[in-house]
Amino acid sequence: MAVYKVLVMTGGMLLAGTTDHAFVTLVGTNGESERTELDNYGFEFCPNQTSTFPVNTQPLGRLLLIKLEIAQYLHLPESQWFCSKIVVETPEEEALLFPCHRWLTRGEVLELRGAKANKASDDEHPLLIEHRRREVVERTKLYQWKVYAEGLPHINHFERELPSELRFSLSKGLEFKLSKEIVIAELKLKGLFGSEESWENLESMKNTLTFKTSPIAEYLAEHWKDDAFYGYQFLNGVHPSMIRNCPDLPSNFPVTEEMVQPFLEAGTSLQQEIQKGNIFLCDYKSLEGLPTLVVEGKSLPLTAALCLLYLDTAGTLKPIAIQLGQEPSEKCPIFVPSDPELDWLLVKMFVKNADSIMHQIISHLLKTHLLAEVFAVATMRHFPDVHPLYKLLTPHLRYTLQINTAARDVLLGPTGLLSKSSPGVDGNNELMRRHLAETTYSSLCLPDNIAERGLQNIPNFYYRDDGLKLWTAINSFVRAMLGLYYPTDDEVSGDAELQRWIQDIFTKGFLGNSSSEMPESFITVEEVVKFVTMVIFTTSAQHAAVNSGQFDYNSWVPNNPLQLRKAPPTTKGLVTMETIMETLPNIGDTVNFIILSVVLHKKHTDSVVLGSYPEERFGEPAAKRIIENFQEELSSIEERIITRNASLEVPYCYLQPSEIENSVSI
Structure with a gap:
């Protein structure tokens, strides 16, 4: 014995x-x-x-x-x-x-x-081969696809309850609920929650929350009107995904030299600055014709705005021309900073309304949450526990299925917080359909994305600087890990589980759209390394970049309004402060958007930060050393960000590794 x-x-x-x-x-x-x-x-x-x-x-x-x-x-x-x-x-x-x-x-x-990771080709014993087969068959039965809405990524569907290990811990669930209830209780005590009254003035909107603030939120409340800080936010605010270099002015945005010359430095011209690469554009054309929420029998306004920005020699980025629509006309003039102060303030708010919709619905919901759900369901369906990619990806997909189930109810349900945004539920879904049809693989890969937008050289772009460091670190980590299990390209092409995984992502996530250039299969190791890097970056760093700053930049609702009530100005010189207050959301909807900013930025006590793998799924010493090297590189990045931030008036912390969760979990 x-x-x-x-x-x-x-x-x-x-x-x-x-x-x-x-x-x-x-x-x-x-x-x-x-x-x-x-x-x-x-x-x-x-x-x-x-x-x-x-x-x-x-x-x-x-x-x-x-x-x-x-x-x-x-x-x-x-x-x-x-x-x-x-x-x-x-x-x-x-x-x-x-x-x-x-x-x-x-x-x-x-x-x-x-704990030793194995591909199917590594299994030789009949018991292990049969165990692997049964595990995958059971998972494909448990993790099923469901059509959420036509033209959108498929979502998870369970005939029975979500497995316990994929659900929030008890503490996380309680904290999530408690953070929301505490805010609602304070707003109810102040008589703000549910109120349909308009705010009296901007000052009355301050101090909505007594016990919740942040240094950046306080700075923003004082500087949100400043053109320099307005431009800064397109690079380092909660939505750094829209701005791009403008090598040619769009034909439907007839900005002239005379219009913007006063806002350029002496001795230069608009055309010269375009050639130097100092002119940038935010174009919200995908919002054009979008159905919007009907309130009191009227559709809320939503403008497919264009905003032109200029980078001066001091590295300051400022808006210099705004058109609140795609078709210029007498009723759709181009506004510039020398227009009446309240005109300029209101048109900037309309641009930020468009930007907020794009941020929440596209950059945040569609391109992190919904894509992460596709990655998660495909991973659960096609990889057994022992597969190296299951071990590598599971920590980055852990809470995705539960948080997305909750998000669809809390955010997009009939009474959801985002359902009160200008597009409403139908408009949100239509906007996501439009963008998924145009989403490319390269747009999800940060180095390619930055190059395509022409933003390689713009100064003070901390999202880019920190993001590229993280992309490089993740890429090196993934390459080292996969090198243990895929020493040759033949190992990739011969892995049937891997090929079924990427095929499922292509057909269920990107709806078989070959123009997306999303891979349908893998031939080389390098292809797998890049794709897995994108998955981990999307579900960790990119989600942090578009989520963690929500309270900082969105809790002062005039800065990033998700809803506006009156049509944009069509004639210059007629905007009053009363016009602005009637245009901003009413008190009840304002505090709903504040609740959203509080709930979505919440960091929970059981958060697992990027690079942490407490579950010890890999048993091989070589894999453990690679994880340690990854953690050391993240610590180095952390130190460099902290040093850089110490000299900044407004620090950029959202891609600090200690502030990034391993997965989409809020």
Whole structure:
């Protein structure tokens, strides 16, 4: 007889008292042990506890699988417990790691593979081949696709409840709910929540929240009208994704030299500045003709604005011309900074209204949340636990399915917070349809995106600088990791699970649109490295860039209004402060947008930051060293950002690695 020592590590919180009995079976190349009860006096599978159990059996040869199960004890209520991992010490004194990270329920039998990552071609033993096949078949049944709306990425569909390990922890769920309820309670006490009255003036909108603020939010409340800070936000605010260099003025934006000459430096011209690469454009043409929310029988305004910006020799970016529509006319004039002060303030607000819609619906919801959901469902459907890409990607997709399910209700439901934005639900969906049809693979890859927008050389672009450092670090990490399992291109083309994964993403996420240049299959290792880099960057860094600053830049609603009530000005010189207050959202809708900014920027106590892999899914020493190297590089990036920010009047912290979560989880 031989003695195997089974070390069981539990984690998480119990969902009920431990009243059932747990059993383990060891399966090796020479047979399997008897079903052995994990019976240790006084042990009740408490959270964060490790206990050791002996399993006496004939020598099993090479250990292949571990079976875990829970059986009913008497007629007591069912219990669940979370198994983090199991380490088996063999008679030869070898310690073998078996990752689990699952909740076990009564009647369920879990079969666990060892921590060594394997592709299907690496499995030779019939038991492992069959185990892999059954696991993938079961997952494709559990994780199914569902059409959310025509022309949009498919979403997850579960015939039964989402698996417990993919749901929020109890603490995260409570914090999420509590942060919202605390804000609502204060707003109700002040008589603001649900009010349909208009604000009296801009001053009355201040101090809406007594106990919630931030240094940047306070700075913004004082400087939001300044043209320099207005331009700065297109680079380093919560939405750095719209601005691009303007090598030629659009034919439908007839800005003349005479219009903008007073706002350029002496001795230069608009054409010269265009040739120097100092003229930039934000064009919101995709909003044109979009159906909008109907309030009191009237459709809310939404302008397909154009905003021209100039970068001076001091590195300051300022708006110099705005047209609130795609077709110039007497009723759609071009506004410039020398126009009446309130005219210029209001037209800038209309541009930011357009920008806010694009930020929330496209850059945030569609291009991080919904794409992350596609990546997550495809990963769960096609990779078994032992596949290297499952191990690599799971930490970056952990909460995606639950947060997206909640987001569709909280944000896009009939009474959702984004349903009160100018487009409303129907307009939001139509906007996403338009953009998904035009989304390209290169637009999701930051180095390509920056080059395509002509933003390689614009100074003081901290989103670009920090983002490219992170992209490079992630890319190096992914290349090193995948190099362990895909030493040649033949390994890529021969991995059927990998090919089914990318095909599913192409057809369900990008709807088979070949013009997107999204890969339909992989031929080379380099192709896989780039795509996986994009997935990790999108679900971590890019989401942080467009989410974490929401309270800083959106809690003062006039700066980034998601809704405006009156049509844009068509004649210069007629705007009054009363016009502006009638155009801004009413009190109730304003505080709803403030609630949105509070909830979406919340960082929870159980957050897992980029580069952290606490679940220890990789057992190979080489993989562990690569993770350590990645963490060291992230620490170096962190130090450089902190040093840079110390000299900035407005620091840019959203791509600081310690502030980036590993996955889309809020």
